[in-house]
Amino acid sequence: MIVLEFKLKGKAEQYRVIDEMIRTAQFVRNKTLRHWIDNQGIKLVDLYKQCAVMAKEFEWAGKLNSTARQASAERAIFAIQRFLANCQAKKPGKKGFPQFKKHTRSVEYKQSGWAISADKRCLTLKDGFAAGKFKLIGSRDLHFSAPNGIKRIRIVRRADGYYAQFCINVERKEELVPTGKAIGIDVGLNHFYTDSDGETVANPRYLRKSEKALKRLHSRVSRKKKGSKSRKKALNKLGRKHLKVSRQRKDFAIKTALCAVKSNDFVAYENLQVRNMVKNHKLAKSISDAAWSQFAVWLEYFGKVYGKTVSAVAPEYTSQECSNCGNMVRKTLSTRTHICDCGTVLDRDHNAARNILVKGLKQEKINLNTVGHTEIHARGQTDLYSLVVASTSKSTG
Template identity: 50%
Template sequence: MLVLEYKVKGKQHQYNAIDDAIRTTQFIRNKALRYWMDAPRELKIDKFALNKYSTELRSCFPFAAELNSMAVQSAAERGWSAISRFYENCQSKKSGKRGFPKFQKDCRSVEYKTSGWKLHKTKRRITFTDKKGIGELKLLGKWDIQFSELKDIKRVRLIRRADGYYAQFCVGIDVVDIQPKTDEEIGLDVGIESFYTDSNGHQEPNPQFLRKAEKSIKHSQRRIYKKAKGSSGRRKARKLYAKKHLKVSRQWIEHAKKLARNVCKSNDLVAYVREACAKRIDLRVSNMVKNHCLAKSISDASWYLFKQWIEYFAVKFDKVAIAVAPHYSSQKCSDCGGIVKKSLSTRTHKCSCGCELHRDTNAAINILNLAKNRGGHPQINATGVETTTLLGEPARSWGFPP
């Protein structure tokens, strides 16, 4: 599956029509969720029942009937996606919160399937044919979609972001780029001091995008509260604040994507730490950020993005990515296998066998050894998506890898 994203250019009334379509999508999704909540237990509510209910909503609400019928179905499917995820978490007996579906208040996209839109023969313009009045929009970006057949485009999504509106095309083709074998293997240990340390001793510096932009972000945030509520000045200040956060998130994605691509391209086997395991559930990134002393640094490191891109490129390049359990990876000596207890502040591993390494290098070697001994589990990125680079914009994805 390939996802191509382009910035769209239109007039203000067209942007207002897109916003109206997005609000309708949110309405349909929330009504489907309420229908599931209020249904009696003996009545089985599944994806098809919600699709049927969305058809009834189109007959009851004129503004819902203005939206394309398949777009209405996509909105109902979003509600079912939240419900099915909750069911899966309950069946797997997930600890903690299991994600009971909530009503959405900040929907930012509307999704069309194979109808409701028409691509111009030059593939540089797209026209939305439903009754919302979006009309024809100009597409800005690289023209990778020129190589795709119209029948391969499965879905089109319009997205509102802080810096404008975007169109995503989901193309039903396999993304494969088999790279030549290098006979190289590498173990990776992510951290805060350096973005990652590999088993060869290389330490990739941490760019700290959020830390560098923090002063500017706080300044723009203070400007919001100096403006009167409901004023145009306050709206402009909020838009500027959102743009700064959007820039940081794009920097995270591009950085993680670039490094993961280089690592997977130059190595046949990539070993890294599994995010969570049965015995040490506290090693989830979502749990580690609860530490108020390290939360900002952990979030700024974007480990989760990096791991997801590694899994994606490993599948694309026909390489092997193995996630291993993190138990004692820092305490265990990579030379003799003995346990050397050390606190987090101790950055050098010194063993009685004479082995002296940087703590993270020792951990990366242990991670690689575990993977070579098949102590890990091969990871597959099920999303299988990729995007082109926009004109003046960083690459995006249909979900994650983001």
């Protein structure tokens, strides 16, 4: 499956109709959740039947296409299933009880309620709301998709306009170009990441760089009267700025992950629990700004697309363990240099990246002959053979 996104160009009154559709989808989702709460023990499959009941009970809810109502109910059902799974698995802490939504920004259709023009440049929403015809603005091409290849369409409202996302049943595969290289990646805040060859990628810190402008826009919003048009305009400008920062962060994560996967046959990275790490209020903003989770998701995605091996390893002791002899060298977060009694002196993150690579190779049981273990690449790249020999000596010594 791939998702292609286009901006919708229409009239102001059409956008207002989309807002009504989104509010209706939110109502269906919340009403489904309420029915489950009030009827404990009901089968989740029976919640789909409430879509037809709501359409008869509320005339304006019946305007929404039946598949769109089902898709909205599915959002509540998935949240309930996740909660029940966490309870059954006895997950520690909060189990994630489903919550009612207040600020939904999208409505989703399946394979009815919409139509695409013959030239694939216009989208028409044909349900009871009759939002009409929208022009699709974007650089992607829909012509390659089969007539029934588009499985779902999602209409999304953002600060800078309305967008249509097409979920297309196409398997993306790129040509595999072997490089004979392997790296381990240690993410951080000083540098976005340091690899096992000692190379670093700078941390762009998009949110930090935009904080001054964001604070100014926040103060403008606070000075406006609640409910006024000027406040809505100020809120829109603030939303656009946040959206720009979010897009910059996502674009950086995608491009960096793509470069790492295309340049190597094997990539090992830390499987960090970012959700737990952001509980540290002193580092939460910097960790969120680094977008480690997005980077990991795109590493996995491009690994599948390009046929490369991407391994997520446990981060325990990767910074404390010496990558040369295996001894434990305790250090605090403020200690940035790894100094071992065996004579190894490395940057803390470089040492961790070497350990991550060895862990990843062991975890995936990679045959070194397929990675080029006798090759010492340019710019000081690590000899994989010496790394694994050192790792083996740790476990046997």
